[in-house]
Structure formats: C-alpha cells, structure tokens
Amino acid sequence: MSILLTCRVTIGDIVYTKISGFDSESSWKNLGDTATLKLYGFCTVLASDDDTEGTVQALEDLVQVGDPVTVELGYDGELHTEFQGYVAEIKLTIPFELRLEDGYFNLKRTRVNRSWKNTTLRKLLADLVPTAILSPSIPDMRIDTFRADRTTTAGVLKKLKDDYPGLCAYFRDGRLFVGLTYTEFTSTSGVEAALALYSFQQNIVDDNLTYQRKEDVHIKAKVVAMHQNGKRTTTEAGDVDGEERTITLRTETKDKTVLKLLAEAELAKFKYDGYRGDFTGFGVPRIIHSGVADLLDTKHPQRSGRYLVDAVGISFGPEGYRRKVTLGKRSSH
Incomplete structure (x- = not known):
C-alpha cells in the first residue's frame, strides 16, 4: 500500500498542486511564523475561454510581494492547512523561491506613534488591530502606562514582550494572541492539533x-512580579549556576522573600524527570x-x-x- 503526498498551494488567484519544497517554523518564542516555498519556475495560465489554450508564464510575472498565501498539505488527498500568510520576498533562483510570513507581515507595515494610560492589554491591542483578528483568549491584563514612539504595530508587540517578561505574541489561524506562555488554551480538548x-x-x-532527572536540572530565574497597577517588582531565584529563565508572577506582594518562594514553586515545574530536545515525526499526527x-x-x-x-x-x-x-x-x- 503506497501513500501519496498531496498538496494545494494558493497564491492570490493561482493554485498549485505540485511544488518543489516547503519548510516552515512556528513557535511561541517568535512574533511570527515564517516559511520557504519552492516552486517550479513556470506555470500554465488557462484562458477564460475554455476553447483557448492556456499560456505558459514565468512565476515572477505572476507573483508579487504581499500576495496572500495558503499552504495545504497531506496524504492521499486529505489536506490540512499548514500555513496562512503573505509573500514577503521573492528569490529568482532555481527552483523559484518565496519567503513567506504570517499575519505579522502586515503588522510591520502599520505605523504607530502614541501612548496609553490606565488601560488593559486587550484595549491597547484593539487600538492597533481590528478586533476581529484578536484572539478571545487575550487576558485583560492591567497596563498602567505604555508609550510607542515612531514604531510599527510589530514594534509595539516586541516592546510589550520586552517590558513584560513572560508575554508571548503570535498568530494562530489568522488571529493574534498576546498573553502568558502556554495560556492560549484552557484545555486541549476540541482544539484541532492541540x-x-x-x-x-x-x-x-x-x-x-x-x-x-530533576536533580540534575539547574535553573536560575529572573523573577518579575506584575502588580495590578502596572508596576513590577523583580528579584532572582533558583540555582546560581543554572540555565537562565524568566518567571512572571501575577501577584500584589512586593516582599522579595515571598516572591522567591513563589518562584521556586514555579521553577519546580521545570525540574522533572523527562525529555529535553526535539524529535521528528511524519506529517500526521498534526x-x-x-x-x-x-x-x-x-x-x-x-x-x-x-x-x-x-x-x-x-x-x-x-x-x-x-x-x-x-x-x-x-x-x-
């Protein structure tokens, strides 16, 4: 029994069912997902008149930066969407190569120059992007003051991550999530591929x-306590010679001794008997x-x-x- 690799790649109005290659990287650590798509250098464009034979055209004459892209991959015709975004760069190589970015592509092109006082994370984001593309899982985290000078929406997200350690920002199915790491899903049940x-x-x-084993794991943590008034208290916890991490706590206490105890409880979650690293599986399961x-x-x-x-x-x-x-x-x- 043979299994056939199948795909459907849509760029603007053009659909490809054969590609030379596709590679993507997706992580909560990055502001946006990226991908590289390799195509054969020419395609046949069918005329609108069914009786007229199509013409062969070079891809560089058909594809432009900013064109929307959807990549669907699978086996034996059962396809799943693996990437949605835009053409960010065109390389006239052999094979023809496109560098892709997800919704982050548009955020880099929107200028921002303003400040906020006594707001929340969700309200701040709603001032920058259409509410329709905001994830419902974004928390109403209090933000006392925040200033964005001559930057972009993408720059605002980066500054939020820098100013509030523990926050991550990324797109999922065309919607922007900003919040604490691993908190997008309250449960994995019912969420496709979660x-x-x-x-x-x-x-x-x-x-x-x-x-x-947990006794062999050494971690040094920068502890950041986020208070409701938007202010922060910082300290350190863990092993002096350990791998550095940031622990973000939502608490009103400013007592650094208490914060260290709370951080040690969080660090315990990283000290476990188990695997570290990566593995490679087939295209499914997703x-x-x-x-x-x-x-x-x-x-x-x-x-x-x-x-x-x-x-x-x-x-x-x-x-x-x-x-x-x-x-x-x-x-x-």
Missing part, C-alpha cells in the same frame, strides 16, 4: 532527545506549538509522558512530509 500521540516505536522517525505532545515508550514505560510544545517545524517535498517537534516543560494536563 494534542497528539507519538510513540517511539511507531511514528517517531528520529529524535534529538535527552532524558534528565501538532501545534503551545499544544501537548503525548509521548509513549513501550520499551521504557516510565519515560512516557506529556509535554508542552515550544516549536514545530514542517518540511514537505520529494524526501517526504515531516514534522519536527521541540519540547517544552512537562505538562500537567
């Missing part, structure tokens, strides 16, 4: 994973970043477990359809 089962003995092709990968190991059952996903990379082409999954901390769900 939970996937992977077995070391069945559908993991390759891995770059290491198994560590998994998205901030979702949960359920790992099954029948040879070593004690090493099975659920992990939050930090990043997902997709590759599609003559070599096959693969999904590279980078694990985050162990999931409690």
